[in-house]
Amino acid sequence: MRIPLLAILPIGLIAVIAAPVIAAGHGPSRPPSWIATWTAAPHAPVPGNDFDGPNWSVPGFTDTTVRQVVRTSAGGSQVRVRLSNAYGIKPLRIAGASIGRTGPGASVQPGTVRTLGFGRHSWAVVPPGGALASDAVDVRVSPLESLTVTLYFAEYTGPATFHQDGLTTTYRAAGDHRDDAGAAAFAGETSRSRYFLTGVDVAGAPPVRDVVVAFGDSITDGHGTRAGADNRYPDQLAERSATGRRPVAVVNAGIGGNKLLADSPCYGDRATARFGRDVLDQPGVRAVVVLEGVNDIGAGGYPDFGCGASPKARTADLVHAHRMLIRAAHQRGVRIIGATVTPMKNFTGYYDADKERVRDEVNRWIRGGGEYDAVADLDRLLADPRDPDALRAEFDSGDGLHLNDAGADAIAAAVFRVLA
Structure with a gap:
């Protein structure tokens, strides 16, 4: 043939x-x-x-x-x-x-x-x-x-x-x-x-010309939301956009278990390696929302269970990876929005004092570093007011890390405000 x-x-x-x-x-x-x-x-x-x-x-x-x-x-x-x-x-x-x-x-x-x-x-x-x-x-x-x-x-x-x-x-x-x-x-x-x-791409679609890519791990991918309901946060962001003043296309480039710093045979190439293919090469991309790092931090120190080892994550290394994404986006004229790392206290194996310190340090840099074009502070949005290291009960799918439909909608609303 x-x-x-x-x-x-x-x-x-x-x-x-x-x-x-x-x-x-x-x-x-x-x-x-x-x-x-x-x-x-x-x-x-x-x-x-x-x-x-x-x-x-x-x-x-x-x-x-x-x-x-x-x-x-x-x-x-x-x-x-x-x-x-x-x-x-x-x-x-x-x-x-x-x-x-x-x-x-x-x-x-x-x-x-x-x-x-x-x-x-x-x-x-x-x-x-x-x-x-x-x-x-x-x-x-x-x-x-x-x-x-x-x-x-x-x-x-x-x-x-x-x-x-x-x-x-x-x-x-x-x-x-x-x-x-x-x-x-x-x-x-x-x-x-x-x-x-x-x-899947479309053409001849006025007034929509711009694409927003949601880039991240299982929280972006929608794990914890109802199967078959299209309630991942990018889906709910798309619904808000479709009825907004300036609609945009919203596409989901999340991979469950994905990390900023480490490739995995189970959870995809590291974020810095796949960013070009999964974000910058999307037809019509004009903006990207980055929500990555919780698996680097939480799984840090895990042995190799068949999906790659997880070295302990250092704040400086995570910040450097974020800067790589920012630089790559800006070189292509793409607006890049940083999302703070969400609470993880009650997810089995992901929490101890050292890991929480790294999460806090990375989030302080995302909020105050001035290097992202805009920030969606999901950490403060989703945290339990009585225990800021933990996820709010009303947003918890049941495992302490992944969001239910209401939590995904809360992220969609926050990102929609940043994009407006």
């Missing part, structure tokens, strides 16, 4: 080549001006666990259709998807793909299924370490609308580049069901992870 040229091109070039030419007068129109409307930050495949649930990343897929639901944050008249084989060990062969408006469960609304093309082919190959954007599809997309992306893998994919804690049901079926509107073929096992799908 001949590999299309776009399978080996950088994603920026793919966006130009893959866009169809639409007649306007006597000349071709400009390529679409894409903005990200949804993202999931990719990481290496790992086995499922009791904390995050089962997933299919390690075995991968053969003769399997995978159906994934996303919720947009901004609308447009054209849509495309982005796929990643960043952690693949072999070329990823996509035999076919489609997109449609989400129906109940695994179904797609009748008459809305559209084939996704790749350089005008119905199939594509993504090399190990590579990424790929589909061609544009003319579909009217509304803000806060759910879309279903379906991928068919005829050949063995190898272990899957994925995003573990998706909090939204993903479906799979044996055989090729990319064009099925009904859900019958997908009645078997489900997962809450994302596979290969890292972005």
Whole structure:
């Protein structure tokens, strides 16, 4: 099978080549001006666990259709998807793909299924370490609308580049069901992870032109909020923005367990390493909210349980990492908002006097250092007034660290005020 040229091109070039030419007068129109409307930050495949649930990343897929639901944050008249084989060990062969408006469960609304093309082919190959954007599809997309992306893998994919804690049901079926509107073929096992799908973009979407990226760990990723409810803080921020005076797209680049300073085979590349890919390369990015560091501090001193060792975090090292993110954002003209590290006292193993001292020192620097363009002081917002090292009970999902829906909404309201 001949590999299309776009399978080996950088994603920026793919966006130009893959866009169809639409007649306007006597000349071709400009390529679409894409903005990200949804993202999931990719990481290496790992086995499922009791904390995050089962997933299919390690075995991968053969003769399997995978159906994934996303919720947009901004609308447009054209849509495309982005796929990643960043952690693949072999070329990823996509035999076919489609997109449609989400129906109940695994179904797609009748008459809305559209084939996704790749350089005008119905199939594509993504090399190990590579990424790929589909061609544009003319579909009217509304803000806060759910879309279903379906991928068919005829050949063995190898272990899957994925995003573990998706909090939204993903479906799979044996055989090729990319064009099925009904859900019958997908009645078997489900997962809450994302596979290969890292972005959905829209074009032709006035008045939304700017993208805000929420960058962080499991608190940004939404762990502790209700599964299937789209109540992560970036989701609730998107809802506030959609009805605001100056709407923006909001996309989520959180990874559960992520750290500023250390790579992890389970929890993704360190924040300073993945910032370019997961934030600065998002189409249309104009601002980023950084909420990172609690895992460096709280897990500091942990031995390697299979997900990498956790050296004790020093204030100076954490501040240096924050400065690296600030410098990278400013070099690209992106506004960067620092969020203080949230309370962690009652999360098992994350608290002692030395760790709390580091958290306090980092937060004082974020608040008063004057290096972030703006600050969302989540520490003071979420802290128990009677015990400022601990999370307020009304915001606690039950483990002392992760937020419930009300806590996520409190963060969304605070960030919305900073963005205004």
